[in-house]
Amino acid sequence: MDKFAVVYHEGIAEYDFGEEYSLRGDRFPRYLKLLQSEGILARPDVSLLTPQPADDSDLALVHTSQYIERVNEIAERRGLLSDDTPLTPSIVKAVRLIVGAALMAGEQVAEKRVKMAQGVGGGLHHAGRDYGEAWCVFNDVAVCARAMTERHGMSRVLILDTDAHAGNGTMDIFYTDPKVLYLTVHQDPNTIYPYTGFVDQIGEGEGEGYTINVPLPKEADDRCMGLVLERVFRPIVRQFRPQVIIRNGGADPHYQDELAELGLSYQGLWSIGRAVSEAANEVGCGVVDLLCGGYNPGYEEKGLYALLCGELDLALPFHEDSPNPARDTSVFSQTEAVIDGLSEALKGYWKIEKFEETRKD
Numbered sequence: 001m002d003k004f005a006v007v008y009h010e011g012i013a014e015y016d017f018g019e020e021y022s023l024r025g026d027r028f029p030r031y032l033k034l035l036q037s038e039g040i041l042a043r044p045d046v047s048l049l050t051p052q053p054a055d056d057s058d059l060a061l062v063h064t065s066q067y068i069e070r071v072n073e074i075a076e077r078r079g080l081l082s083d084d085t086p087l088t089p090s091i092v093k094a095v096r097l098i099v100g101a102a103l104m105a106g107e108q109v110a111e112k113r114v115k116m117a118q119g120v121g122g123g124l125h126h127a128g129r130d131y132g133e134a135w136c137v138f139n140d141v142a143v144c145a146r147a148m149t150e151r152h153g154m155s156r157v158l159i160l161d162t163d164a165h166a167g168n169g170t171m172d173i174f175y176t177d178p179k180v181l182y183l184t185v186h187q188d189p190n191t192i193y194p195y196t197g198f199v200d201q202i203g204e205g206e207g208e209g210y211t212i213n214v215p216l217p218k219e220a221d222d223r224c225m226g227l228v229l230e231r232v233f234r235p236i237v238r239q240f241r242p243q244v245i246i247r248n249g250g251a252d253p254h255y256q257d258e259l260a261e262l263g264l265s266y267q268g269l270w271s272i273g274r275a276v277s278e279a280a281n282e283v284g285c286g287v288v289d290l291l292c293g294g295y296n297p298g299y300e301e302k303g304l305y306a307l308l309c310g311e312l313d314l315a316l317p318f319h320e321d322s323p324n325p326a327r328d329t330s331v332f333s334q335t336e337a338v339i340d341g342l343s344e345a346l347k348g349y350w351k352i353e354k355f356e357e358t359r360k361d
């Protein structure tokens with residue numbers, strides 16, 4: 001197995017928004033426990049590292065100083081950052097550890113100490129330069145990507161976001177930046193928060209062509225995700241030739257998720273991890289994996305672990321807990337149509353083969 005580092009701090013369990021909210025901090029220790037019980041942490045090629053909290057200069061890679069101050073001020077008075085995101089000093093302390101973990105995972109990969117590093121707790125992709133929402137206070141994914149270009153001298157960073165929700169914060173931050181290609185696969189934003197992330201949003205100015213949104217129909221299943229990985233992600237990697245792939249997104253594409261309505265199984269999550277590893281090997285780059293999401297109380301860690309198993313090419317040690325209820329049989333042809341639309345929207349930048357053309361042959 002390639003060298004792999006897990007970056008984890010027990011303090012991230014404090015990234016917990018309380019009983020009224022779906023993002024609770026207990027998932028993180030549960031995930032680590034699963035890594036322990038499956039023997040991952042005992043493997044000779046695996047190291048467990050403890051991050052430092054990100055400081056203001058780290059956060060300033062992406063966020064404005066006014067925003068960082070505003071977060072501190074709201075946390076002190078235990079107020080609301082947005083309607084759905086209450087802040088406390090302990091939440092802010094924990095998010096600095098999460099960003100610190102993403103930075104450390106990135107550094108491990110950039111300095112080629114490991115082939116892949118995982119920052120546990122990350123993927124806070126709804127935070128933008130000067131805003132935070134949906135339980136995302138600071139955007140660890142964006143800070144990690146910026147550190148790659150500003151501190152590690154990279155000029156081609158690929159972010160693959162496979163969370164069920166589009167990463168509006170990450171998209172905003174890199175919308176005009178050609179050094180960071182943001183490829184996000186998510187549930188159709190006509191049907192779910194954040195209501196943005198459409199095929200025709202492809203970036204602006206120098207960044208035009210470097211934002212790729214793949215909205216999947218509700219109930220899209222493993223086959224649909226497989227199609228996107230094979231027909232969009234892999235060709236983009238071959239053409240862009242990233243120096244690092246940063247993947248983020250947790251377990252919420254799974255059909256048991258209570259917030260999203262995609263239809264992936266654990267095996268589908270596994271195949272995301274596998275495609276990322278294979279693509280990285282093909283172009284000889286490392287992988288940073290930032291994972292957090294998933295709203296299936298008590299089971300989120302299994303989805304996170306399925307992603308990891310794919311990345312490490314290990315068999316899944318568990319089965320589904322219940323049958324997949326997804327019923328819509330047109331999801332596959334709808335996904336083909338989305339890819340045809342992408343091919344058209346991005347034709348000045350990337351070659352994505354159309355299904356129409358394949359069918360004509």
Ligand SMILES: [Zn+2]
Nearest residue numbers: 163164165293
């Ligand atoms: Zn999500």
